[in-house]
Amino acid sequence: MLTERQINILHLIIQIYTTTGIPVGSKTLMNDGIAASSATIRNDMMVLEKYGFIEKTHSSSGRVPSIRGYRFYVDHILKPASVSSNELAVIKQSFGKDFYAINDIVEQSAKILSDLTSYTAFSLGPEVKERKLTGFRIVPLNAHQIMAIIVTDKGNVESQVFSIPTAISSEDIEKMIRIINEKLVGEPLLTVYHKLRTEIPLILQRYFQTPSGMMDLFDMVLGKAFEDRVFVGGGMNLLDFGVLQDLHQFKSLYSIINDKETLTTLLGNKSGEISIQIGNELGNDILNNMSLITASYEVKGHGQGTIALLGPTNMSYDKMIGLIEVFRQELATHLVDYYRSLDSSQTS
Amino acid sequence: MLTERQINILHLIIQIYTTTGIPVGSKTLMNDGIAASSATIRNDMMVLEKYGFIEKTHSSSGRVPSIRGYRFYVDHILKPASVSSNELAVIKQSFGKDFYAINDIVEQSAKILSDLTSYTAFSLGPEVKERKLTGFRIVPLNAHQIMAIIVTDKGNVESQVFSIPTAISSEDIEKMIRIINEKLVGEPLLTVYHKLRTEIPLILQRYFQTPSGMMDLFDMVLGKAFEDRVFVGGGMNLLDFGVLQDLHQFKSLYSIINDKETLTTLLGNKSGEISIQIGNELGNDILNNMSLITASYEVKGHGQGTIALLGPTNMSYDKMIGLIEVFRQELATHLVDYYRSLDSSQTS
DNA sequence: TATTAGCACTCTAATGAAACGAGTGCTAAC
């Protein structure tokens, strides 16, 4: 096992490397708090290297933490740094404005977090799948277009404009709306989605000759409602991570962080409240020298949301963890407040 | 004045430089079509340099076209290149799919044009300001939220969700809708905007104690409808222009092309159908080594739209002009078709 | 046995000299 000094050395290497970005040598460590000679430190570093916690960039360079080193650090050494009162003020102030919709808060939170860290932040609102359908509207705009609106119980609204075949008259649409509202409103979206595939077509056939076109329409609207809404903040900060070899790499990166598909996979299904994935643990070659900190938060009764931070592997994990810890609580609080204001106005 | 050979030399310099990106020397010109010795060509180049049409990157380098040189070229020499049948096929195919809304076509056109050129493209739909308001809906979603929808005569729809103060009852909202529809529907948006500031508040005061909140709401929705919708395609292509000194510059650039404000200024008020602005003619330091080709197109009866292409100053103007010429006609045709299908279905 | 001083060795980064070559301007001849 590692001695206490070896652990201290690993800790210090990470601390120094995450702030300076320069490989750390034995003398630097000696002058920066390790009470031993450079030779002794070198011996310890050899041990650490044997374990695979640190590595050299070339045969006679200082040491740099490896993925395993970071992993050991975040698992056993890291203590979240406390958040400066300054940063706290910024957070509180940024959340201080009025929001019209739930997604505004979620989107804004990604922006705040990225500004605060200079990294790239993601924000995924509380679980959509638990929501219930409280209203389904179809608004005829003209003979050729309609707008379909889905309203969920918690302030989430999706709308979409459709061109419709002239074959469907506005009377038929009225009928349609009535059916939908009778059969589907009040159900969780998941159930809605299910019924839409089983029960409803049967009923619709009584009224329409060809309900399939109408079904496609529903599919699209519901698809939109289902699609987890991921928001990205500070995508351009990628440029400053200092991990880019060439511009081509930036393009790949940028397309990754804007691909909802990839993102949802990346952010979903994390164990525990705060999870850290380092370098190749992310399972994506392009993200090899980046780390992702994912934090979920509970909004009582409304499922859980997720915020995440993507930065270089050599980020200051202690600072970031401390920050995210505060941030997610702040965000959860604001969402709870928002939901409460919604609930109270509905029951009054 | 310039001799014919001098003009040929300028033309060839531009042709070579726009394809290779390397400064052009006298020998290259001699081997590439100028029937004179390198010394003679050098003499002519000195003349061209006197006029400020070409310049050296250093005291003993080949020549590079200057802004004035490009300007002379596009004004007096340039002949639009014909579009390859391949490209034409791509254009037609890309426009072949079905579109739900007018803005889908406009947005898609920016994407197509940028893909085709590897530059950055902008697309600004036919003039919004000529549109008429054909419908204004307010859909109550729950006690706390409403969705306001604006419909214009030409398939354009804007919607926005609002949280409303509980002080306004749904009955009041109903009244509101009636008033709006009586007074405003059928009017051009400009008139709507005007009446909203003069007549309507008076009427509203009969029904509401405090109509100002409602007014803010209108302002926002109308603001959204007014905001010219500019779409950007291929923003990331900026990275490949080969004009970037550092990443900081890319950030500035990227924020410029995503700032609607700047864009509308950049694209608006062009004389003639196709306009070319080169380097500092754009009046923006950050765009100093870029050129913008702006083309407007007429959609009969529905105002004019604009497409534009931003590339490096050393782009192949002849190719691009040829392409844009075809492209804008194709786009106009498709928009006309779209409007016609809308009109015919409304009058039937 | 753990620690330390000392030293030879390795590798990177920075510096500068030299060679190369593409291109120019000028002069003199055609």
Next chain:
DNA sequence: GTTAGCACTCGTTTCATTAGAGTGCTAATA
């Protein structure tokens, strides 16, 4: 007016040298 020839300029590439930071190893020390 055109051209051949030539000296000159300047950016680019190459190569060698040097300085410096850091290592691994060995032998001495507590």
